[in-house]
Amino acid sequence: MQNNQPPVQPDDDDEIDLRQLVMTLWAQKALIMGVGVLGAALGVGASLLSTKYVTHGTFLTPSISAGTYKRYQSMLVSGPRLQQYIQVTGQANTPEGQLLLALAESPKSMSEAISPEFAFTDRDAKTFGVKVNNDDPGAMVGLRIQFSHQEPSGGQPVALLSEYARDTIIRVDMEANLLDQCTKLGTKEQELRNERIDNEFSISQEERRAANLREIIARNPEARTFDSRQIVSVEKGTERFLSPAAQLVAAEIQIADMRLAEVRRERERIASALKSDYYCQAQQSLQQATTGRTFISELEKIQAAVFEAQNGTSDIVEQTRNELDVERATWTNTYLQNMRFVAPPEGSEIKERKPGLALGLVLGGLLGGMLGVFGALVRAWWRGDGKTGV
Structure with a gap:
């Protein structure tokens, strides 16, 4: 088959x-x-x-809350403003100035170079001798300033960036404070002058009233005494029912009180005039000063010029001078002494590679x-x- x-x-x-x-x-x-x-x-x-030499440090600043940091941030990370600062301070031809001029051309690099530092442990505070604000845990303790470059820089760009940050914070604070004080005290001085004019008119009216009461008492000798058993409700407009002698005493007391108030008002007017002149001149100096550090040092000269023609023996002049001295010392401590690195950036430069040699x-x-x-x-x-x- x-x-x-x-x-x-x-x-x-x-x-x-x-x-x-x-x-x-x-x-x-x-x-x-x-x-x-x-x-x-x-x-x-x-x-x-990818090798870079990185230097960074924490630069202490006045206590700034997270909500108000935006006021400073827009100026701190402004490239044109950094370039202007370098030009004004004469750093444009220095090696670190050249590096920062190149840094200012990149907004991203500026944001990475200067950033807020909000966290600071109690241990770090004890190590570096820094006070921690426990009342406001969200307050900014300082700025983290960082600079990286392909060649060693010795930490000088970070030091220059810290001076730029100091200048920025001083200007942001002072521009708002000085303008407000100059305007407010100038207005207050004028208000006190008007109150003085009104008070002088009131005193003249009371003096005329007292003179009339003396004439009434002279025409009516019995009006010199008054019945102590008389009960009168002394309300506004009813004091005329008192005896002429009682009204005369009240008028003289009123005149004495208004004269005392005039003395206090005149002292306040002198202090307001001196402070207004001081703050307004300081505001003009801030616009011309090369740096915030220079501006703080010039405040003493401005104060001396304002008080030069004043009577040195006047207690209100001396009191006003002392108040401004205390305020200037506070600003010096806040902006020149307390604003510092927790550790010097010089010598902290490290070499970074991403990736490292072994990993690469x-x-x-x-x-x-x-x-x-x-x-x-x-x-x-x-x-x-x-x-x-x-």
Whole structure:
């Protein structure tokens, strides 16, 4: 009988021959090793090229809440303002000035160079001798100032950035404070003058009233005495029912009180006039000063000029001078002495690489080896050199 069974069709060979694959890779081992070594070299090169010398430090500032920091931030991270500060202070031709001029051209770099520092542990406070404001945990304790460059800078750009930050904070605080004091005290002086005029008129009216009462008593001798048993409700407009003698005493007491109030008002007017002149001149000086540090040092000269023509023996003049001395000493402590680095930035420069040499070597070698294997397989397939099963 004839066999009619169909011939068996050979199955498609979809299996990977690992031996053939290994033989192919072994044959291309020189290529794989070469690409791997090249990748490792590129990884090391990338690590070396990413080397930066980083200097940073925490610069203490007056207590600033997180909500009010925006007032300072817009000026602190302003590139044009940093460039202007460097030009005005004559730092444009110095090495650190050149570095900061380049930094000012990048808004992102400016934001990274100056940032707020809100967290400060009790241990750090004891270590660096810093007071922590427990009443306002969200208050800013300082600024984190950081600068990185491909070459060592010795920390000088960070020191210059801290002076720029000091100048910015002084100007933001003083521009608002001095303008407010100049305007408010100038208005107050005028108000006190008007009150003095009104008070002098009231005194003249009371003196006329007292004179009339004396004439009434002179015409009526019996009016000199009054019945102590008389009961009168002394309300506004009813004092006329008192005896003329009692009204005369009340008028003289009223005149004495108004004269005492006039003395106090005149003292206040003199103090307001002196302070108004001082603050207004200080505001003008702030617009011309090269730096905030220079402005603070010039306040003593401004005060001396304001008090030069004043009577040195007057107690109100001396009191006003002492108040301004205390205020200036407070500003000096706040902006010149207390604003400082918790640790000097000089000598704190460190070398950073991203990635490091070891990591760059490993990653580059692995990536190069993978590319070498892929290249070897593609080369074998292209040449038809052996059956790789792919």
